[in-house]
Structures are given as structure tokens and as C-alpha cells.
Amino acid sequence: MTVVAGYVPTPLGQAVLAEALAEAELRKARLVxxxxxxxxxxxxxxxxxxxxxxxxxxxxxxxxxxxxxxPAAAVLDVAQQESASLVVIGVPRRSPVGKLIMGSTAQRILLDSPCPVLAVKES
Structure with a gap:
């Protein structure tokens, strides 16, 4: 069993890492x-x-x-290669217009992931 986490060195990334570590421990899984x-x-x-x-x-x-x-393709590729049981990603706060204009890495991962996705918000 493998948990894959998409990480960036930001406060949101820290929240993702904390949740991913907790999920890996709970599932007795390897974290990538x-x-x-x-x-x-x-x-x-x-x-x-x-x-x-x-x-x-x-x-x-x-x-x-x-x-x-x-970044979405990179995370999805690793999830596919590892036969991940869970992907953990951060969901930044953006307006609907901001999402429309700039696209959304999180949305692509949510829609295209081969396994369940845990979306984490910054606390």
C-alpha cells in the first residue's frame, strides 16, 4: 500500500505533509x-x-x-507508477474566476486520479 502526497514548501504544503504522514501511519503504508x-x-x-x-x-x-x-501530471504519474491507494493534495483558496482563468492543478488530480484523493485545506 502506498500513499502519494503532492508537496510544495508552503504552509499548505506543511498541512498536506502532516495529513499524508498521518494517513500513511493509519494505513500502515509507505509514503511517497x-x-x-x-x-x-x-x-x-x-x-x-x-x-x-x-x-x-x-x-x-x-x-x-x-x-x-x-505538476498535476507529475503527481498522477507517480500515483499510477506506485499503484497508490490514496493521493493527498493541497487545495488553495481561490475565487471561482481565478480557477477558471488559471486552471487548477488540484481539480485535475481530483478528476483524473486512479485512486481516492484527500484534499487538504490550509489551517
Whole structure:
């Protein structure tokens, strides 16, 4: 059993990580944390410190730093590869117009995931 979490180094990402760790423990599952950064970007605010993340998730879990221009596709690919039993993602607060204009990574994952999705809001 595997839980996959989409992570960005923000307060929302911290909430996702906490829920994903709790779900992995509850399910006695392995956790795969996916952090997506843009290819060729020298400074990307979405890039996490992998060593810090690995220390936080602990042994038996995995952190993957993926370079992709499409974060939803990257998370969905890992969920598919791992035959995930659950995907944990963050749901940012945005207006309906903001979602329409900019699209929604969370919405794509919710609609296209091969398994259940736990959507976490920032507390």
C-alpha cells in the first residue's frame, strides 16, 4: 500500500505533509512525497529541500524531486507508477474566476486520479 502526497514548501504544503504522514501511519503504508519544480529553473519557490523533507518523513518513506512543467501530471504519474491507494493534495483558496482563468492543478488530480484523493485545506 502506498500513499502519494503532492508537496510544495508552503504552509499548505506543511498541512498536506502532516495529513499524508498521518494517513500513511493509519494505513500502515509507505509514503511517497512528490515535489515538482520547473525544468531549467535556477530559483523556483516550489522546490523543496529534499534532505530536510527526507528527514521529516523518516525511514521507509520516499521523497521524489520531479522536474516537470505540469505538476498535476507529475503527481498522477507517480500515483499510477506506485499503484497508490490514496493521493493527498493541497487545495488553495481561490475565487471561482481565478480557477477558471488559471486552471487548477488540484481539480485535475481530483478528476483524473486512479485512486481516492484527500484534499487538504490550509489551517
Amino acid at each position: 512525497v512528490v515535489n515538482v519544480s520547473r525544468p531549467g529553473s535556477y530559483v523556483d519557490p516550489d522546490t523543496a529541500d529534499v534532505a530536510d523533507l527526507e528527514q521529516r518523513v523518516g525511514d521507509g518513506h520516499e521523497v521524489r524531486q520531479v522536474q516537470d512543467t505540469d
